[in-house]
Amino acid sequence: MAEVPEIMSTYDFSQLEPHKSQTKCGFAATALCFGAGPPGSDPYHPVQWAIEKMSEWYVEFDGQDILSNTNGMEDWQLYKLIVEKGGHYQAIDPHAESIASWIRARYPVIVAVQESSVFDVHLGGSPYTWDTRDLDHIFTVTGIAEKHIFLCRDTVNQHSGSSYPYDGDKLVYLSATVFVPDWLPRPTSAIAPHATAPSGVPAGWHDDGHNLTGPHGEGPVVLGFRAFVLANHWEPGNVPMGPQYYTQQLEASNQDLGDGDQIVFLKSMLAYPHNPKDVGLKNKVVVEYVGKEVLAARAQVAKYYGLAKQLHDTAVALQADNAKLQADVQAFQQALAK
DSSP states (O other): OBBOOOSSSSSOOOOTTTTTTOOOHHHHHHHHHOBBOOOSSSOOHHHHHHHHHHHHHHHHOOOOSSSOOOOOOHHHHHHHHHHHHOOOEEEOOOHHHHHHHHHHTTOOOOEEEGGGGGTTTTBBBBBBBOOOOOOOOEEEEEEEEEEEEEEEOOOTTTSSSSOOOETTOOEEEEEEEEEEEETTTOSSSSSOOOSSSSSSSSSTTTESSSEEOOOOOOOOBOOOHHHHHHHHTTTTTTOBBOOOOOOOOOOTTOOOGGGGGEEEEEEEEEESSSSSSSSTOOOOOOOHHHHHHHHHHHHHHHHHHHHHHHOOOOOOHHHHHHHHHHHHHHHHHHHHHH
16 A cells, blocks of 8 residues: 555546647646545546646647647746646755655645656656657656655656656656645645644544534534545644635635635635636635735725724814804804994
């Protein structure tokens, strides 16, 4: 059994389409990550979606998807692509133990390597049939067979139709980028977080198969939110502040997220958007960023305080004007009486 079985539900496909560019590996790896689902579930999108997005994004960043186009992907393009398509990333140190630490934390890692350094353990050598000298390649690490033997999804290796065991210590790395799935929290640094509890019911919580509650009955957490918590090494102390509810605006800091269901925890929030601008987020559990919302809320409070002060100052000025007007009227009446 693998030390870390594949950490997302995904599939194989080949980037090598007839009469099209053969250098779409970075775009293929990104599409594969966006299309994948949580472990134990179905992928979010079918394999044809990933193939179509690979070509669409290649054209968007690198030009025509034709055989003569040999443009590849640079790091800045990878980062820009992930963010523009609604995802998040974390650049990390490109070496085997750093990558392994993130896989153990259940985050996939997109790596760029010298193609000649790829060593497929099952094949006992390179999985490629062409001259790999002076070529670079990008693929996704999705698990660990043992030690630094990584399970990889490589869209130009089609030997066995599954993840491929590559020797991580033999790879010559150019870069390593954590792709942050929407079922995991966004990292705060390049150091991999440590899981706080095994997958399943958080320590001290209670689950009856439908309702998940905190140690003192907090919640309940139900439906998709319950499934998300159970699948994601949830911190026991991050208890729900109440049941989920519907709101017309999920985030003040991101109007594009639109309406949907939301549940607030002590340290985080989860949302289930109904009609987001990014259709890829529709009817999926999304981790919301409490810090951004706090700043947005404080900005709104400051705005309302400013308006209140402006109204107060206006009222004071009007009162002063009214007092002066009354004094002028009284003086005028006294002058008429003489």
